[in-house]
Amino acid sequence: MARCYCRWRRVLICVCSPCICLILLFLYAGIMVCMDMNTKAQQMSSTIRSLENEHFVAWGSFKNKSFAPLPKTFWKLDEEAFWNRLQVTVDRHFNPILKPPKIEMGIRNNAFYDSLLRLSFSEVIDLENMRKKIEQLPRQMQDFVGHMKQRNYPVIIQPADSTCGAGAADEKEPPLLLLAIKSTELNLQNRQAIRQTWGQVGWVGTHRKNSHRRQEVGGYIRRVFLIGKENPQGSGMDASELLQMEGQYYGDIVQWDFSDTFFNLSLKDVHFWSWFSSRCSQTRFVFKGDDDVFVNLPNMIAYLHEQLEKPHAEQTMNEFMVGDVIGAAFPNRLCQSKYFVPDSFYKGLYPTYAGGGGVVYSGQLAKRLHDVSRRVHLFPIDDVFVGMCMARLNASPIHHPAFLTFDFPKMEEAEPCAYHTILLVHKRSPTQLIELWDNVSRTRNQCWNVPLRVSDQKVNASKV
Ligand SMILES: *[C@@H]1O[C@H](CO)[C@@H](O)[C@H](O)[C@H]1NC(C)=O
Numbered sequence: 001m002a003r004c005y006c007r008w009r010r011v012l013i014c015v016c017s018p019c020i021c022l023i024l025l026f027l028y029a030g031i032m033v034c035m036d037m038n039t040k041a042q043q044m045s046s047t048i049r050s051l052e053n054e055h056f057v058a059w060g061s062f063k064n065k066s067f068a069p070l071p072k073t074f075w076k077l078d079e080e081a082f083w084n085r086l087q088v089t090v091d092r093h094f095n096p097i098l099k100p101p102k103i104e105m106g107i108r109n110n111a112f113y114d115s116l117l118r119l120s121f122s123e124v125i126d127l128e129n130m131r132k133k134i135e136q137l138p139r140q141m142q143d144f145v146g147h148m149k150q151r152n153y154p155v156i157i158q159p160a161d162s163t164c165g166a167g168a169a170d171e172k173e174p175p176l177l178l179l180a181i182k183s184t185e186l187n188l189q190n191r192q193a194i195r196q197t198w199g200q201v202g203w204v205g206t207h208r209k210n211s212h213r214r215q216e217v218g219g220y221i222r223r224v225f226l227i228g229k230e231n232p233q234g235s236g237m238d239a240s241e242l243l244q245m246e247g248q249y250y251g252d253i254v255q256w257d258f259s260d261t262f263f264n265l266s267l268k269d270v271h272f273w274s275w276f277s278s279r280c281s282q283t284r285f286v287f288k289g290d291d292d293v294f295v296n297l298p299n300m301i302a303y304l305h306e307q308l309e310k311p312h313a314e315q316t317m318n319e320f321m322v323g324d325v326i327g328a329a330f331p332n333r334l335c336q337s338k339y340f341v342p343d344s345f346y347k348g349l350y351p352t353y354a355g356g357g358g359v360v361y362s363g364q365l366a367k368r369l370h371d372v373s374r375r376v377h378l379f380p381i382d383d384v385f386v387g388m389c390m391a392r393l394n395a396s397p398i399h400h401p402a403f404l405t406f407d408f409p410k411m412e413e414a415e416p417c418a419y420h421t422i423l424l425v426h427k428r429s430p431t432q433l434i435e436l437w438d439n440v441s442r443t444r445n446q447c448w449n450v451p452l453r454v455s456d457q458k459v460n461a462s463k464v
């Protein structure tokens with residue numbers, strides 16, 4: 001009986017120990033696999049989370065509820081419109097549900113963005129029905145489409161020594177504001193008027209608005225003009241040599257080698273952001289505007305100081321953009337208009353955007369716009385393109401009634417302190433700039449404490 005039990009025990013041990021070993025091995029392998037998958041998933045979800053700010057998959061709540069909420073994507077998911085179709089192709093590559101590994105690839109490899117834009121372009125343009133549509137677009141639009149995937153034009157003129165525009169001498173702290181003004185080769189008069197008036201560089205002092213005592217504030221100002229190439233046949237003269245000399249003298253010209261046409265203006269933004277990111281990392285704010293605007297620079301400086309002193313300024317600066325904001329605009333479908341965009345090119349609303357006469361944004365945001373712009377196809381209207389990039393960052397511009405991109409409402413301009421209530425007004429000639437600047441300087445003592453405009457009687461909100 002005892003021998004029998006012993007034998008059974010030996011058999012049991014012989015049979016069971018390998019089994020137990022195997023089970024343990026499986027358990028171990030199982031646990032390891034689970035742990036590995038878990039860390040992968042964690043990495044993945046943190047990647048997705050870190051991208052969420054810049055990504056567009058699910059639109060969260062709108063920051064500024066005073067504007068009508070937009071649909072999940074501001075454009076229609078319409079396969080028929082050319083731009084929409086291109087952008088959908090890019091977005092699919094960044095959709096973490098459809099193509100998870102691509103996200104990590106995109107982070108590691110910057111060139112990935114560029115190749116993706118080109119890839120989506122060739123995918124869409126090869127479609128038979130698309131090619132027919134493009135042939136029916138207006139000529140200027142066809143030209144735009146033909147050059148759309150090219151966005152690396154070389155610099156022709158820029159300030160020496162890697163400086164971020166004119167005005168670098170003797171700065172004792174990082175520049176407060178870079179004035180980045182869109183100009184053209186031939187607009188020398190506008191540039192001269194700006195240099196003499198609101199575009200002065202170096203330390204500019206002012207005093208706070210809405211305070212009981214006159215408290216001084218100020219900041220270092222830099223200036224740069226953003227210029228493309230004039231078509232020599234169009235203007236009948238070649239101003240490029242003059243511009244070269246102007247650039248050497250003032251150190252405030254950046255010129256790129258693309259035609260300076262209306263539809264090419266969004267190229268100025270992408271090139272400027274890239275230039276800014278490599279040269280102006282310390283600059284706190286950027287003013288980007290036209291060369292026919294009047295800016296009340298002292299007011300602007302006081303306003304920007306106010307923004308920096310607000311609680312949580314560090315965070316809000318991450319997406320700070322202010323201007324004359326236009327929400328949920330429809331594309332212009334009148335074919336005589338400068339802003340005409342046919343629905344075979346773009347369908348849907350425009351995202352919330354700031355009118356292009358002049359906007360101010362933080363240096364931090366400029367760098368983020370630079371990154372995100374490499375995932376957004378160029379758009380023929382530059383303000384809208386900037387709005388699209390903002391939407392991609394899930395950020396919205398702040399509206400301020402002191403940005404008068406559609407001029408003063410009737411009668412208001414005649415008031416003695418009118419120009420002290422604004423930050424900017426659009427459409428002023430070089431002569432007017434000089435007169436206005438004199439006027440504003442003369443009345444400074446008399447008007448020092450008038451507040452900025454707060455009410456918003458829009459004169460004409462149907463620009464685009
Ligand atoms: C939202 O926009 C309105 C203008 O319509 C402005 O008065 C308000 O300050 C904005 N709010 C925020 C939080 O930016």
Ligand SMILES: *[C@@H]1O[C@H](CO)[C@@H](O)[C@H](O)[C@H]1NC(C)=O
Nearest residue numbers: 143144147258259261263264
């Ligand atoms: C934009 O610039 C490029 C390069 O100079 C030019 O070939 C193209 O025609 C321009 N596009 C438009 C729409 O003017």
